Amino acid sequence: MRKLKIGVVGAGSTYTPELIDGFIKRQKEMAVKEFALMDINEERLKIVGGLTKRMCAQFTNPPEVIFTTNLDEAVTDADYIVTQFRVGGFAARAKDEKIPLGYDIIGQETTGPGGFTKALRTIPEALKVAKSMELLAPKAWLINFTNPSGIVTEAISKYSSVKVVGLCNAPITHRNRIAEVMEVTPDEIYIDSFGLNHLGWIRGIDINGEDKTQEFFKKIMDSPRIDYMLGYKFNRKYIKALNLLPTGYLQYYYYNREVLKKLQSLERTRAQIIMDIDKELLLQYSDPNLKVKPVGIEKRGGAWYSEAAVALINSIENNKKEIHIVNVRNNGAIAGIDDDAIVEVPVVVGSAILKPLVVGKIPDSVAGLIKHVKAYESLTVKAGAERLKDVAFMALVNHPFITSIDEAEKMFEELLAANKDYIHLT
Secondary structure, three states: OOOEEEEEEEOOOOOHHHHHHHHOOOOOOOEEEEEEEOOOOOOHHHHHHHHHHHHHOOOOOOOEEEEOOOOOHHHOOOOEEEOOOOOOHHHHHHHHHHHHHHOOOOOOOOOOHHHHHHHHHHHHHHHHHHHHHHOOOOOEEEOOOOHHHHHHHHHHHHOOOOOOEEEHHHHHHHHHHHHHHOOHHHEEEEEEEEOOOOEHHHHHHHHEOEEOHHHHHHHOOOOOOHHHHHOOOOHHHHHHHHHEEEEEHHHHHHHHHHHHHHHHHOOOOHHHHHHHHHHHHHHOOOOOOOOOHHHHHHHHHOOOOHHHHHHHHHHOOOOOOOEEEEEEEOOOOOOOOOOOOEEEEEEEHHHHEEEEEEOOOOOOHHHHHHHHHHHHHHHHHEEEEEEEHHHHHHHHHHHOOOOOOHHHHHHHHHHHHOOOOOOOOO
């Protein structure tokens, strides 16, 4: 078993203890010699890094933990780099969520104008990580958890030679909730799903090799458990006609007006709520007596992040060839989507293999939306990577939330002005 260096970019995030906890639980399968924690915020890094050091006492052979504000130091000779950074912090996210609401458009962290702006802030910094890896850790894998995960992963994939996989905790959340309904362990379940990051549908559920899709549908269709599982009350008649299970983020498309009204009625955005949770967590992390992942971290969101991230790394490191639902190059998996576009599908993951399983032709009932959003995403990637203002405007206009080009132009300029410290387009 080789000894690994794990670099974490954005290690001041309150998610970091989740990640460390995942490695602690899998220490018999992977040996970590060093966690290189990198963040530009030294105060947060000191707090989160301090807890990381205390947590590492749970390892049989505790790894070295280093703190650094230097990207190259974290990257040099790393075996895996995990990206989980947030350009502009929660203050920028709050603007992403609030500004679009003034134009009667949903403001959300990962999709629509909010996700678009976050992508433009993030892509140049993600490419800096990739370029550092090309020079200082060319054999390393980049595990991207930074949102919007699909767009950021596509930028890295198209504009660097780095081995990259995009990760989201939503698929593993779906698997675990389906396991609850079917009264089996998550490891017994295989989910056949397809789509893009935060734009996916489940079309099949196998348990121990047997197709249990219809049995699952019968169990939940007339039960409130389906609303808990999906995070929204989707129309039952439509789900039956669709014969697919929509995942939670589709509420922003299928119930755009209803969600918009709800968001406009709230006194605070999600970012403002998370800021308070984040402060509480940092206070907990500062306690020198805290030596384990705190229970309160669940309030932050990102359930099962450590399980998803570390299981993925384990599958690569030990050539397990397990199936993970992750963000990778399409390479023919979904018919009608460019090979170099990033999609979120089941993928066979091993030390030298990232093989997306063939989805084939997707139903007409959802194909239009997938292609529409993918066009927006790919334009956003080009705009962010090449810093092109005209392409950025075209990308925004191509998002399904946009219904007026003139209103979109006003919002576009306001979003750029609010992000003048982070977004530089020509």
